[in-house]
Amino acid sequence: AQSVTQLDSHVSVSEGTPVLLRCNYSSSYSPSLFWYVQHPNKGLQLLLKYTSAATLVKGINGFEAEFKKSETSFHLTKPSAHMSDAAEYFCVVRGGSGGGADGLTFGKGTHLIIQP
Amino acid sequence: DTGVSQDPRHKITKRGQNVTFRCDPISEHNRLYWYRQTLGQGPEFLTYFQNEAQLEKSRLLSDRFSAERPKGSFSTLEIQRTEQGDSAMYLCASRSDERGSPLHFGNGTRLTVT
Numbered sequence: 412a413q414s415v416t417q418l419d420s421h422v423s424v425s426e427g428t429p430v431l432l433r434c435n436y437s438s439s440y441s442p443s444l445f446w447y448v449q450h451p452n453k454g455l456q457l458l459l460k461y462t463s464a465a466t467l468v469k470g471i472n473g474f475e476a477e478f479k480k481s482e483t484s485f486h487l488t489k490p491s492a493h494m495s496d497a498a499e500y501f502c503v504v505r506g507g508s509g510g511g512a513d514g515l516t517f518g519k520g521t522h523l524i525i526q527p
Numbered sequence: 528d529t530g531v532s533q534d535p536r537h538k539i540t541k542r543g544q545n546v547t548f549r550c551d552p553i554s555e556h557n558r559l560y561w562y563r564q565t566l567g568q569g570p571e572f573l574t575y576f577q578n579e580a581q582l583e584k585s586r587l588l589s590d591r592f593s594a595e596r597p598k599g600s601f602s603t604l605e606i607q608r609t610e611q612g613d614s615a616m617y618l619c620a621s622r623s624d625e626r627g628s629p630l631h632f633g634n635g636t637r638l639t640v641t
Contacts, residue, residue, distance in 0.1 A: 443627045454531070454618055454632035455570070462627030501569055505627075513558070513583060515630070517569040 413438040413506035417518035425526045430489040432521045434502035437483060444485045445503040446476055449520075455501060461485060472496070497525045529553075531633035533619050539639045540609055547605045548636045552621030559602050560630065561594055562618040570618055576602060577624075609640045 418433040436442060443462045447455040459470025466478045476487045485502060502518040532551040540546050552559045558577050562570035573592065574584045578599040591609075596602040606613055616637050620630040 445629050447632075452616075452635075452637070454533075454634045455620075455630075457629045457631070460627065460629050503630075513560070513575050515572070520569045 413440075413442070413504055413514075413516050415502050415504050415516050415518040417500075417502050417521045419521050420519070421522045421524065423524040423526060424492050426494055427491050430487070430492045430496065430523065432487040432500050432502075432523065434485045434487065434518060435483055436485060436502070436504045438504055438506035440506045443505040444476075444478060445505075446470065446474070446485075446487050447501045447503060449499045449501065451498075458487070458500075492523075492525050494525050494527065497523055499523070531619055531621055531631050533617075533633035533636050535636055536634065537637050537639075539641065542611060542640055543608055545605065545607045546609060546638065547603055548617055548619075548638075549601060549603050550619030550621075550633060551601045552619070553631055554600075555623065556621035556631070557599070557624050558622050559596055560620045560622075561602070561604050562620065564616045564618055564635070565614075573604070606638075609638075611640045614638055614640045 414437045416435045445460045446458040448458050449455045458474050459468045461468050461478045469475045474489045476485055478485050500521045504516050505514045534549045560575040561573040564570045572585050573588055574594050576596040579596050591607045594604045616635045618635045620632045622628045622630050
């Protein structure tokens with residue numbers, strides 16, 4: 412069985428400071444990992460994905476994430492937060508076929524708050 | 528690539544009525560998914576299709592819910608005899624069969640049952 416844990420339900424940072432959203436996963440297979448962002452009353456937008464190529468993945472809007480197998484982590488970072496980054500962020504793992512929901516598991520989400 | 532399209536964006540209905548939502552996936556995507564999302568929660572899997580075949584359905588899904596994808600293109604999600612607990616955002620997503628391909632989401636249909 413696979414699982415995803417987003418370690419913080421809420422994160423608050425000041426505009427212009429770094430952002431760190433933490434995600435740990437467990438999977439029996441070599442996983443694919445994704446980060447999505449959701450603004451109010453919108454669908455989820457893909458920020459970036461890891462699929463066993465480079466361990467440091469760059470995404471849209473200045474976000475990046477590093478896959479660390481030894482730590483089973485896939486934390487999302489951004490050097491400098493912008494007011495428009497305020498949203499809900501979801502970490503998602505796909506751990507191979509045979510799992511429920513086509514092998515996809517969503518984290519519970521992290522609400523990112525940007526202070527002016 | 529026009530993205531995943533969902534219709535309607537909002538639906539208000541009275542308890543006991545039936546509602547139907549439509550999803551048009553990205554045209555070359557074989558796989559189509561339905562999720563439900565309530566306020567402050569992550570998406571909850573409902574069902575998914577590969578082409579026209581419904582391959583998986585959540586055990587949590589009531590018999591009042593049914594989904595179809597008759598020609599392997601657009602899909603419909605019907606809820607019969609709606610209840611207030613059905614109020615939620617219903618999200619559709621699609622992806623290709625390529626290994627590691629991500630889900631592409633529509634903007635959802637927000638259902639309010641009064």
